[in-house]
Each structure stands twice: as C-alpha cells, then as structure tokens.
Amino acid sequence: MTVRPVRLGPGDAPELFAAIMRSQALHLPWAPPPASEDELRASLAQPADARVSYGVRTGAGDLVGVVNLTAIIRGPFQNCFLSYYALTPFEGRGLMRAGLATVLDLVFGEHVLHRVEANVQPGNARSARLVRGLGFRLEGQSPRYLRIGGEWRDHDHYALTAEEWPGQGG
Numbered sequence: 001m002t003v004r005p006v007r008l009g010p011g012d013a014p015e016l017f018a019a020i021m022r023s024q025a026l027h028l029p030w031a032p033p034p035a036s037e038d039e040l041r042a043s044l045a046q047p048a049d050a051r052v053s054y055g056v057r058t059g060a061g062d063l064v065g066v067v068n069l070t071a072i073i074r075g076p077f078q079n080c081f082l083s084y085y086a087l088t089p090f091e092g093r094g095l096m097r098a099g100l101a102t103v104l105d106l107v108f109g110e111h112v113l114h115r116v117e118a119n120v121q122p123g124n125a126r127s128a129r130l131v132r133g134l135g136f137r138l139e140g141q142s143p144r145y146l147r148i149g150g151e152w153r154d155h156d157h158y159a160l161t162a163e164e165w166p167g168q169g170g
C-alpha cells in the first residue's frame with residue numbers, strides 16, 4: 001500500500017481528534033492526547049515557519065498517522081524536531097515507516113533543512129526500531145528531557161543529517 005504526506009491544518013482537527021481518541025491504547029504512555037479538539041486545532045494553526053504537521057494518507061484517503069516537524073530553526077542550524085504517531089487500526093503494517101520516509105524527503109528537499117532530531121523514551125521499542133531503521137544515529141541520552149504524563153522522562157536522542165539521507169547527496 002502506498003502512502004503520501006498531506007499538510008494538516010486547523011480544518012483537519014475534528015477528523016484527527018477522533019482518530020487520536022480511538023488510538024489511545026497504542027499511544028499511551030508514549031504520546032498523551034491533546035486536552036481537547038480546540039487545543040489540537042490551535043497546534044495545527046501554528047505558522048509554518050514554526051511547525052508543520054503532515055497527515056500520512058493512503059491512496060484511498062485513510063489517515064494512518066501523523067508526522068510533525070517542530071521548532072524549525074534556520075540560520076546555521078537548519079534543524080527541526082520530529083514527532084510522529086500511527087493511528088489505529090493502521091499501526092504495525094509498515095505504513096508509518098513509509099510515511100516517515102516520504103516526510104524525510106520533504107524535510108531535506110522542500111524544507112531545505114540539514115538535520116532532524118527525534119527523541120525516544122528508552123522503553124519505546126517500536127519507536128526506536130522505526131527511527132533506527134530509517135538511518136537515525138543514536139547521539140546520546142538526555143535525562144529528564146520531556147515532561148510526559150506529568151513526569152520528566154529520560155529520552156534517547158537520535159539525529160539524521162541530509163548527508164545521511166539517500167538521494168540528498170550532501
């Protein structure tokens with residue numbers, strides 16, 4: 001099955017909020033939900049120079065996951081952070097791997113970024129396997145890195161630069 005990345009905006013909030021709600025068994029404890037549909041809408045309305053959200057859709061239009069590029073920093077850094085989640089019932093079929101690969105093409109192509117960083121909790125084996133499989137390097141451990149579910153959680157710190165992404169050629 002092929003997938004394509006489609007930019008998400010505030011108008012996608014109702015569809016995405018419902019999909020997140022039905023995905024809670026998959027997402028918890030790694031990716032807590034937004035507090036409300038309005039909070040999700042506000043995050044999808046952020047300016048594109050700060051945050052870009054892609055829905056991963058099948059050819060039939062099913063929304064199978066989301067990939068966010070956040071904290072896009074230009075100048076000599078040209079870096080962003082990557083966050084992602086699959087949406088039930090489409091997880092575990094290789095669609096997120098394919099969707100992330102298409103978004104990474106855009107990160108280094110259309111967005112002309114040089115580096116993308118992903119932070120994964122040490123116990124999140126699925127997520128670690130996903131980024132490692134895409135070529136991300138483990139750069140180190142970051143203690144108490146992100147507050148998730150009310151606690152400061154340690155994260156493993158992965159990154160990928162344009163030189164390491166097939167087709168970019170440095």
Ligand SMILES: CC(C)(COP(=O)(O)OP(=O)(O)OC[C@H]1O[C@@H](n2cnc3c(N)ncnc32)[C@H](O)[C@@H]1OP(=O)(O)O)[C@@H](O)C(=O)NCCC(=O)NCCS
Nearest residue numbers: 027030031084085086091092093094095096097126127133
């Ligand atoms: C992490 C997540 C996005 C992976 O989505 P997915 O739909 O399983 O991804 P895919 O089907 O494309 O599989 C990705 C890889 O994980 C592997 N995988 C699937 N289930 C696994 C499991 N239980 N344990 C270890 N690896 C697993 C797949 O085999 C595949 O590996 P490979 O193709 O390199 O061999 C999904 O589990 C998720 O949404 N988790 C909750 C939110 C989250 O953790 N987000 C990331 C925060 S850092």
